[in-house]
Amino acid sequence: MGPDQIKPSESLVTTDPEGSVRLRIPNSGKAIETLPPISVPGYFQRTVDRFPNKVALGWKEADTWKTFTYKEYLNEVRTTAKAFIHLGLEEKHSVCILGFNSVEWFLSDLGAIFAGGIAVGIYTTNSPEACKYCAEVSRANIIVVEDDYQLQKVLNVRSSLPKLKAIIQYTGEPKHSDVLSWKQLIDIGKSLPDDLVDERLRRIAINECCTLVFTSGTVGNPKATHSRRRNPAMCGGVAVYFADKNALKGSLINTLQEIRPTKFLGVPRVYEKIFEKMQQVAAQNGFVKKAIASWAKQYTLQHHLDLINGIQSKSWAYSLASSVIFQKIKEALGLQRCTFFCSAAAPLSTDIKKYFMSIDIPIMECFGMSEASGGHTLAVESANNLNSIGMTIPGLKTKIFQPDEQGQGEICMYGRHICMGYLNEPEKTVEAIDEEGWLHTGDLGKIDQNGFVYITGRLKELLITAGGENIPPVPIEQSLKQELPNVSNAFLIGDKRKFLSILISLKTEVDTEGVPVENLLPSTQNWLKSLGCPAATVQEVLKAGPDPKLTAAIQEAINRVNEKATSRAQKIQKFSILPADFSVPTGELGPTMKVKRRVVEQKYSTIIEKMYV
Template sequence: MDIKCDDTNPIGPDQIKPSESLVTTDPEGSVRLRIPNSGKAIETLPPISVPGYFQRTVDRFPNKVALGWKEADTWKTFTYKEYLNEVRTTAKAFIHLGLEEKHSVCILGFNSVEWFLSDLGAIFAGGIAVGIYTTNSPEACKYCAEVSRANIIVVEDDYQLQKVLNVRSSLPKLKAIIQYTGEPKHSDVLSWKQLIDIGKSLPDDLVDERLRRIAINECCTLVFTSGTVGNPKAVMLSHDNLTYDATAIFERLRLTPGEETLVSYLPLSHVAAQTVDIYLAMCGGVAVYFADKNALKGSLINTLQEIRPTKFLGVPRVYEKIFEKMQQVAAQNGFVKKAIASWAKQYTLQHHLDLINGIQSKSWAYSLASSVIFQKIKEALGLQRCTFFCSAAAPLSTDIKKYFMSIDIPIMECFGMSEASGGHTLAVESANNLNSIGMTIPGLKTKIFQPDEQGQGEICMYGRHICMGYLNEPEKTVEAIDEEGWLHTGDLGKIDQNGFVYITGRLKELLITAGGENIPPVPIEQSLKQELPNVSNAFLIGDKRKFLSILISLKTEVDTEGVPVENLLPSTQNWLKSLGCPAATVQEVLKAGPDPKLTAAIQEAINRVNEKATSRAQKIQKFSILPADFSVPTGELGPTMKVKRRVVEQKYSTIIEKMYV
């Protein structure tokens, strides 16, 4: 039973407005908080607003470093007290520039101090913070600003500014544009310094008055889904959604208040980065340092080496890139070094597998390998102080997990959605499983909707982290959140007897063959990638078809913008050489048709995958090698690295149809 709130709550940001509904699609609406009358301490945690959450941390850690950024090769910092003052200054300036309550500030740029200040400044001013993906087109930016009723847009540089200027005439509610890097070339665009100067000239009661009208159960942030099909949905997150989920994750990880350090580099327009970098950090006085904008193009390691974070969150592609680089380095080692490394990896992998199986032991071989050999690797990566490694946004292959375990870097999976404020399940080393997405975070609930004989069905989530609804989209909100408040994820999965949650497919991605059999593509794609480590992406075809086929892209280099290029990775070249069909580029592989030795190797891997198929309909019959890998800039991947299936099908329709002639 949920607590019903009334008007007896105190005036101010920590008030709760009366509401009987669990959902709303109105930007000015409120919802009933899902606080049980009794239960675990984390479930009944007193609700708190974002400003209240922030103030509580400032009271505990006023002089602790909160934010760090680099200027001219020198690290600058804000303490938590200074951080709060800057947020209030930003909020005052936003109000002065015309930010109305429950209207938005859109932020378009790479992670920075200004991104954080804009986000929280919008919330302190009674507005709504909205991150926009930096890869968005001008039209996509316009859509986000229009839907969220943007009064202010904050952009990183002239490149992002041009997108806004292209659509400015179509945004009548837009009152101001601020550019936070470089000097604006347009007289009606404010620099960040001008914004702060405006805020400093205004009285504090300007923001205090807005704070008095904020409520915990109202929307403070919009997160746009990646929009793999049609326009993205605007997920409405309340103060309680964000502060509760961050606290639950903080408690699950048993972080040490005032002692942790993070590096911010994953896109803040995505909910995972916001939940971890802004709110998890705020929960316990964590110091957050910003990587530069080339972090995902190779410079991240420089920041890691300087900052030496205590916790690290990555997406699969980040770990895969580290793996590929380390494979290249290892290939240069002599026989003795390779023998030592092999010995050390064997004992280290076994140590971590023992932990998964509940065996608490530490051999002398593992202790030696960990403290001498792998400590040096961690130092080279800047991860020697890191005690927790996490992967989010998409599945990380079992082979990659095992590799990192073998060098004493156990990576834990987590799973969540924008609609669940970021985190819902999480693995920790004492409760881990190689094939699962972890256990449900304490205080939250998971169930399987309409399970079949094997216990597989749609994964559903419940808890105080479940969003308010989709902005202005009541039908889609009702589709996603049922009358009891359960969020239907669209993911197929199961829960085992130990509480581990597994994803086995996606309902909307199910391939329905011409014979009527439902086939989840992801498990088959992942299985083939495990058999072929030099394959970057495998894409299953078969919807309304007589049989399954698969598209394969080989691992290649990428340019400075993240676009795949012709040149194959050294590891891919070595693999081809070992098969007796050397090639340096994808074009060489495809010229006059792939070499029979390569096609035979791929077919053998497909045969091994097919041996695991539960029916003939789930066996791959044909394959084709693509001329380029998938990427965000070229459109096949969304901002969270999920494959846009319709885009791939349209882009390679000619290749696909040839397999069905």
């Protein structure tokens, strides 16, 4: 009996929340392929048996760090599960979680799984209607919200959710009598017998759904991907510390300094924020400090580029720069103990990678999808390439579907990490996962002779010009951003058009809600000043014409990008500077920072049409 049992099934996919699938377990294999299947509860229990007194979770409460050991963590999860069952969580029904990362988020997620339910995370940026859609599709019996702001979204649609039986608020005191606080939830769980959870655990199986991950939904409603009750990539024995939800507004550095992590995974925006801040600090340095820093960065960058090229060099200059100069920088950032830096969720520009390499912080790319339970390819310093997304993780497989003469085609993934399908959407499931079990990602790419995987565009984002040429916009956009470091977003136009044009947004400050404001970043202001057209805000830039000196600098960058074009159709002919940058709150970006192309095209249709008059 469960939780590590496997139920009979001949299909690799299912769209039924109560369905099961055949696991992708080969007769022989390597790495992850050879591991015996184990459920999330089973793996958790094994980790607790091995590391009962090791710190599992850490969070800050009233300026004091609190922790759970793995044994305490498991007890809290079981307590949460008992409370969920008591409140009416049915098997194969969901607990939706609406809030920022926190201990309570983790406990709700695992509590739902231990109770035989399905854990569902909802983006904090979702509208009330989007929250309703996620809860309705997943058959939510319970919704856990962070605070009153998120609670209001649920209360607005509560009458449309007949299966909803309880709402829990995990920060602050709920203002509504029928909404439970986190303390009340835990008190309920503590009063109940353990056999409530044990009985549910006996009935679950490894090859059933335990988690629904909603895709970011850049077009239409998000799809809900089934993830099974097993995940061979779960890490055992690691300690997770939670940063403040306002980390990207300035508090992250404080957390890093106090925790001093050994592994650091962030989205590109995290590294961009650190880069921008360090550029501001560096600009205040005197001549001598700048000269020393330039010397140190030159040798350190070369050291890491040599490693990429298989040259095991460690010059005295690098050793000195690393141990004296950059060690101090790492200490200031709280990263002196960190041995691995990783970026995921979106491309990190080559210039940003090189900058961090030059201060002895080599950042590795990781690529994956919601449909693949996380990572599929990963770069490590011994196998890295500045322009790739790394190599396929051992035990997983990658192939290029219908490659062209240059070896480019759709990237496909295979392995035990591939999802079960899309909930209640058989047609979309068949489109994404073929009969052999390969997940078709929708990403265009190639694999070189060394095994490095490259992404060159998105099938759905291909621009088809009036002349019939297919053009992937992302590589061109990324190339221009590398040429213009003070450009935040570049957005290529050209679908059904006679020529390509591009929209550009400059890097600006953001307010406390993450909305871009008028004020340009100091680095952007310095760039404009160096061109001879100083400005402090975007409006000043636009009111100036824009200044011919600025348009000339942008055109020169575009010319350099155009020199790399494989045909005239792939050359940018015109550009416009936008009045505001893209962001999640203003709608141009999805929760994973992917551009919503239709939103941008509609929002700036007037500016776009002027370029084609």
